[in-house]
Amino acid sequence: MPTRSPDVQILRLRQENRSVEDYVSEFIELAHFASMSTECLMIFFRGGLSEPLSSLMPLHNRHGTLEDYINQALLLSGSLFTVGVVEKELHEPVVSTQPELHVMPELHAEPALTCLFLSRCLVLRDEPDLMDVSGEPDPSSQTFHDAQTQWSDPAMEDHTYSKGPTITCVMTTAPSSKSSLSVADVVLKDDADCLLYTGIPLLEFRTLVSCLQHFAPTSSSLSAEDQILLTLMKLRQNFVIADLARRFKMSPGQVSKTLKFWIDAIAEHTQDLIPWLPRETIKSTLPQVFMDNFPNTTCVIDCTESVLQKAKNLDSRTESYSHYNANNTVKYLVATAPSGIIMYISEAYGGKCSDRFITQNSGFLDHLRPGDEVIGDRGFTIRDLLEERKVRLITPAFTRKKCQLTNEQVTRTRRIANVRIHIERAIRRLKVYRILSQTVPIHFVPKIDKILRICAALVNLRGELISRT
Template structure:
């Protein structure tokens, strides 16, 4: 082709321009398509992210609601557990529970007693120190079997038996000052008016004996000594003495049921506590006039007929007065046994064995502790207001 021909040049130039514009247009369309695809993908990604975010938010909301529900349920279960758990909170501000489970009049008395003995209590793995005291009081009060108590306190029978014995030892040693023989001026200052009218201010103690049934000992000698003709079974006999105000002021160690009231009185240490001029009120079985007289004191018992058909008028009146006042010791003994029902049932032979290096048995300590606990309760003989009137 001749380059000098002028008609070809514009034609070539025009064709090149048309090709370039088409390519640019196709490029623009491709870029647009790519951008549209990217936009579509971005939109889909955003939509997926939004859906995932909504799902996560919904899951979080459900999880949060479930956590809140579980926390509330946990609080309710913990509160219910605390209500059922036998600890300080179970008895606080609930006098009815304290009286039923321990026999004590209120939580203040129970907690005061606990704080007194707490420093001397051993440490147990399963039980707190308060539960150790509570276990002991519940067994004394309700006489629940050890197997039942093991389920309540979630501990083994052997551990509870050992805890009961250890706690009794602590209560017996540390609460002993609550079972004491009052000074004469204290007795006279609070003497109830019934005693003042009948005997003046001379009555120091009212005595009686009560028996606790026991299992039949395996030893023949012990079996003979413990058989009581009065009850027709094997028993341990205790001499108890109360003041005219109804306070238990003396409790002997346990004697075989065969022992007489006179023998126990003369050998239990009671006579050594009498002062000259004191009066002892007793039942007919206490033939201790000579023994008490050696202490320059006097024993007053209901009159005997002594082969007479009937008593004199004066003897009848005196007997009525004595019986009316002496019956208070029977009321105290009845209250002691009814309040702590362990003393009402048959005692196992294991409680009759002497404690190590001591002359007292575990039952002796149990009886002492029960008497101390009764002294921590209001008197069944004299009301507090009556005592105040007498003191005035």
């Protein structure tokens, strides 16, 4: 049976259940004979990685080398190895005369970039036994590799008449963590990366870190920036604890302690980011869509729900069961200014509670003043509660057992829907944080009120929701 070409083998190569190091070793062996360009090799290397590492890697690096691209994958996976390039003579052992072997000599590649892999290997970073202090090799020492350091696939040794020089692989530990980059430096390159992992732009994240880093515990091995990033990544992407432990090189217990501490700290120090705006500020920032039809609007309100993991206690299940969603949920009230700023978010209630009950008991009514106008949907049967405070409620019209609405009622309902859509957009930004859009773990229920406030504060750090024009 004819042997498949290296290009076809690279195309079908997958990491599957193997370690990243084994996958990198086989990829390097095949890339030695491939005729692809560097960008194609990067794309196929990423495609063969298993999740979640594959999704963390960029598609390719136009301005970097393949060594840098593979090293980035090794770093993100928590590997202790690194890829480098050395120049060596055929059939000679790889022995460096420099104290640090991670410095890669420059290769003179061909224009077609097909000779880039002629002397590729995993380079030993700290190996004092391979050299003398003076830089001369020790005559009494021998360089040898046991079976565990021979990464070449025996199946690749067939038909040696068609192969080039054999690549020797040498592996050791990477340098100490003190000289390595933090996770935030590696992961957050631009606004797109920061929005993906934290939900806010990079500048806002740096500002948040600078304000909170003074409260970081000194006992943690992580920097304050990485601790805050870990917490926001949990809220934004809802990664499991074991995944975060691998990304940040911590034990699952340390990750849980970090999350508990920073959820409390961030909620306490970001509460000013959810302000109830003065009436004058609301008037001065009123968008045109409100100014045309509802110029006296103070806020727009709505209730939303997040699915909750089922509790073992049957009474708890009953209190959290929502007939609207046919699931166990937590329910909370959100109020936004006409400009789109979240001005109020209530505590979490069981999904069984009605909109009226939450509005009456959450403390929302205490923020209203006589003369205010509140826009809500048909589910808010709170007109009597607002009239006591001389506040006007604007809701879509009901048919009230009539055949249809009048033309005036239809027009008014459309205008209300035209402005109410913006609170749906604000809630959509809130649900970008997957801790709220996915199933909330039962062990996060004691922290759910603080998580709601943190997510609302982070939403307010983003750009404008509604254009003023």
